[in-house]
Amino acid sequence: MAAVTRLLRPYLLVKAITPLDGGLTNCCFKVIDSQDNKYVWRPVNRACELFDIKRAAEFNALDIAAKAGLTAPPLLLLEQGLLTHWVEGLPAQNVSLDDMLGTLGKLHQLPLPDRHFDHQQRAAHYHHKLLELIKSQSDDNLPKDDGMAKIQQLTVLHDRFLQAKSKTNISSAFCHFDFGDYNLIQSPSSGLKLIDFEYAAAGNPLMDLLFFCRANSLDIYATLERYCELNNPNDADVWRTEIIDLTPIVDYLIMLWFELGYRLYGLSLYKESAEASWIKLEEHWS
Structure with missing residues (x-):
C-alpha cells in the first residue's frame, strides 16, 4: 500500500488507503485523499494477465458509462493501474429484475467502447493460461496423473467448443x-x-444477457423475453433463435474463468462453480 501511495503522490495527497474485499480479478484499494475525496485504485497485476484484463480498455469503458450516468468517472490511467472515483452508496439489495434489465438495456444503447470482445480469442487465452497453470503446479498441489488427465479433458472440451456454431446476426x-x-x-x-468494468467491451448483447443470467441464477428464456419486452430490440426474433447456440459458448467461458480462478487461488467456491459449468456443458454437448 505504501507503493500505491508513492505512485499517486504526484496526483493527489493520500490520507488513507485500504484493500477492498471481494472480487477475484479486481484486488483493489479504496483511497482517500487529504480533502476526503474517495477513489478506487485498480492495479495491473498477475490476474490481469491471466484473465486478459486491459486497464486502458477499462478506463475507456468507464468514461463512456460515466458520461451516461451509469457509474463514476475514471480519473487517472497509469502503466501500473487506473484510478477511478468512488461510487457512493450501498451494495444494492433486493433490486427488481426489471430494474436490472432496464439498466442493462441502457448500457447496450451506449456508444461502443474501443475494445472488441471476441469469444474465440478469449476462450483460447483462458484455455492456454489454464494449461500453463496446471503444468506448472507442483506435485504437492496436484498429482501428475491428475494434471495430465485434466489437460486431456480440457483439450477435448476446447476442440468441441471450436466446432460449436457461433455465427451471429446481432449487432x-x-x-x-x-x-x-x-x-x-x-x-x-x-x-x-x-x-467493475474490467471485462466491458463491444460485443454481442445477447451474450452479455446470458452472462447476466448465469451471474444472477436466472432462467435464460424467461429473462430473454422480459428483456425484450422492456428494451424492445429490433432483432428480438433473432435473439430467440441464437440463444440456443450461444448458451454453451457462454457456459464454456464461465467454466474456464472459474477453473482459472480455482487454479490461481485455490478457492473451493470457484472449484464448485467450475464443476457446475462442466455439468451444463455435458448437457449441451453430450
Missing part, C-alpha cells in the same frame, strides 16, 4: 460481461450504479 453493443447484483450500487441520490 455489437456496449457490454459489461460481469453484470451481477454484486456489481450494483444503490446511490442515495441517483439510483442504480454499475461498478
